[in-house]
Amino acid sequence: MTKVCQADSFVADHVRTIPRSGIRDFFDLVQGMAGVISLGVGEPDFVTPWHIREAAIYALERGRTSYTSNLGLLKLREAISAHLEEHFGVRYDPTNQVLVAVGVSEAMDIAFRALINPGDEIIYHEPCYVSYSPSVTLAHGVPVPVACRAEDGFAVRAEAIERAITPRSKVLVLNFPTNPTGGTMTRGELEKIAALVQRHNLLVITDEIYSELTFEGEHVSIASLPGMVERTIFLHGFSKAYAMTGFRIGYACGPVALVEAMMRIHQYSMLCASIISQEAALEAIQHGAADTAEMREHYRARRNLIVKAFNDLGLTCHLPRGSFYAFPSIRSTGLSSKEFAFQLLKEEKVACVPGDAFGPGGEGFVRCCFATALDQIEIAVERMGRFVRQRVG
Ligand SMILES: Cc1ncc(COP(=O)(O)O)c(C=O)c1O
Structure with a gap:
């Protein structure tokens, strides 16, 4: 007799265990609500600079519509290599140490898949970008979060990492500046982490998007510290610095053996990143520095305004030294992160992301993305002021 098909019974067990992104659920709700100011989605409000879009258009015009090498266009890999040497102090051979991927998202996924044996433990600091823990689980690894504290400016302490290390620990994931907290690290703090990584023979994946x-302060890559380039996979991309989220382009650099392992997964799953996006990325990395600098100054002005407004409201907020996220504490309102975000949306039409979407350590906070026009941020904080005063009295 033919059995009734229960489609969900075919879903793999480890996929069943991963939750839907808290951000997605929340923004499904925002969609379709009129008059909402969104401090939610983590993407630049700027359109990709014109000369970069033009490079994409010109690529199409020239009939650049083919596959590329699995690693990506050599001229782009050469430009990435030169950029990293100049700005990050790390040297990668463009012929075999640079892999162009479909965003940092794909680069991170293939890094995990290339490294993890079932049961390997992957340590990362939390609150963190929503995809780290599920991506580790999907690669059959065990996610091991280490808490960062607001009192430390959301930097991660070497001692906290050391306490999480076991014989199964394999990889440490770092993301500075951090999504969602805007935390950064000093050279000294990174040096301590580099020492313990070497002592315990771990590998680092550093997401420097x-x-x-x-x-x-200076941005220091852990890959540039002595003894680290050989035990680091360096991930970076174009989405945030050049406002290119829709181009879906990023890259991974690292030791030859690891880039080769990642490339084998990439060639069978993705084949290569879009050639049009690669041409645009080449223009961005060679001629986009002034655009990035200009956008950064806009973000800085918005950051200063929003952080001051939150602190004035009693929503204690550390100054994010990087990224475009403010992560204020909402504990003074007596609400949970979810209650705060849902009630704020319903009553005042301001969307922010509940902090627990970034791990349990995010409870008591909300993430507010300030990649939003200054006048919109001004209205948003006015509305939030009304909302908070009603609760705090
Ligand atoms: C920390 C972090 N890493 C990676 C990504 C994904 O970047 P991409 O657009 O390059 O896939 C994001 C996007 O928000 C992010 O915040």
Whole structure:
């Protein structure tokens, strides 16, 4: 007898365990509501600079519509290599140490898949970008979060990482400046982490997608510290620095053996990143520095306004030294992160993301993305002021 098909019974067990993104659920709700000011989605409000769009158009015009090498166009890999040497102090051979991917998202996924054996433990600091933990689970690894604290400016302490290390620990994931907290690290703090990584023979994956959006202090890549380039996979992309989220383009650099392993997964799953996006990325990395600098100054002005407004309202907010996220505490209102975000949306039509979407350590906070026009931020904080005063009295 033919059995009734229960489609969900075919879903793999490890996929069943991963939750839907808290951000997605929330923004399904925002869609279709009129008059909402969104401090929600983490993407630049700027359109990709014209000369970069033009490079994409010109690529199409020239009939650049083919596959590329699996690693990406050599001229783009050469430009990435030169850029990293100049700005990050790390050297990668463009012929075999640079892989162009479909965003940092794909680069991160293939890095995990290339490294993780079932049961390997992957340590990362939390609150963190929503995809780290599910991506580790999908690669059959065990996610091990280490809490960062607001009192430390959401930097991660070497001692906290050391306490999480076990014989199954394999990889440490770092993301500075951090989504969602805007936390950054000093050279000294990174040196301590580099020492313990070497002592415990770990590998680092460093996601530096917000590095160009550093407002104060130098951005240091852990890959540039002594003894680290050989045990680091460096991830970066074009989405944030050049407002190119829709182009879906990023890259991974690292030791030859690891780039080769990642490339084998990439060639069978993605084949290559879009050639049109690669041509646009080449223009961005060679001629986009002034655009990035201009956008950064806009973000800085917005950051200063929003952080001051939150602190004035009693929503204690550390100054994010990088990224375009403010992460105020909402504990003074007595609400949970979800209650705060849902009630604020319903009553005042301001969308922000509940902090627990970024891990349990995010409870008591909300993430407010300030990649939104200044006048919109001004209205948003006015509305939030009304909302908070009603609760705090
Ligand atoms: C920390 C972090 N890494 C990676 C990504 C994904 O970037 P991409 O657009 O390059 O896939 C994001 C996007 O928000 C992010 O915040």
